[in-house]
Amino acid sequence: MKPLQDRRILVTRRSEQAGSLVEALSALGATVVEVPLIAQAPPADAAPLDHALGRLAGYDWLAFTSANAVEAVADGLARLGAGLPAHVRLASVGPATAQAIAERFTGRSTDLQPPAHYRAEGLVEAFQAHDLAGRHVLLPVSDRARGTLAAGLRAQGAEVELVVAYRTVTPDDARARLERALAERIDLLVLASPSAVEGLVAALGARARGLAVAVIGPVTEEAARQAGLSVRAVASPATAQGLAAAAQRLFGG
Secondary structure, three states: OOOOOOOEEEEOOOHHHOHHHHHHHHHOOOEEEEOOOOEEEOOOOOHHHHHHHHOHHHOOEEEEOOHHHHHHHHHHHHHHOOOOOOOOEEEEOOHHHHHHHHHHOOOOOOOEOOOOOOOHHHHHHHHOOOOOOOOEEEEEEEOOOOOHHHHHHHHOOOEEEEEEEEEEEOOOOHHHHHHHHHOOOOOEEEEOOHHHHHHHHHHHHHHHHHOEEEEEOHHHHHHHHHOOOEEEEEEOOOOHHHHHHHHHHHOOO
8 A cells, every 4th residue: 555545635836837746646645636826927017027138148147946937037038039148157946946947948957056955045055155246146036035045145245136037826716726625635735835825825714724734845834834824744855755755754654
């Protein structure tokens, strides 16, 4: 019998980003239900992003804190008919973002990534191995992004330009789809970002506090606990495989 046999796990990531997590959970025998709680939308004003991408050759580093940011920049460059300058170095917050870089920028790979602690604080620490004094760093982010990475790089002497590359929104049908999914037993609900926490609470209100929740990483864990959610498992490392292992431990596998 597989470790997660007969367990129903609700995954709240966008379908195009949930593949590796769904595969990892399914391989352990779980029945996976997908209800995306966040979606990506263009920035309210695309001009700042387009302006920054038009001057991309003037930057030393392009730092990504999510796969969504990679998608937004790649789409923006395609819209402008521009490419990624060869001399611009690429930093990634973690493996999923690094994979998105490899997929969207053919022939390029990540130049810098934390060895562990796949979050902004880990990337700030990884940058300490490089001299950032006077270096220009472009940081494309969500409209809901924390300021941790920008502040950390500026403290190391970098000239950081922060630009909103995309907006994080809650799908209009999120509440209805959650209600349908929860009409049957759900053993565990997976949250992969603070925005997903917000989407869950907005959709279900106090009912969300009665659900067993698993989170990918300490930033999402903090947001979930502050929202009063019942955090039962935390992925370490903050990857799909780490989440699957945490779920396995939770259910005694």
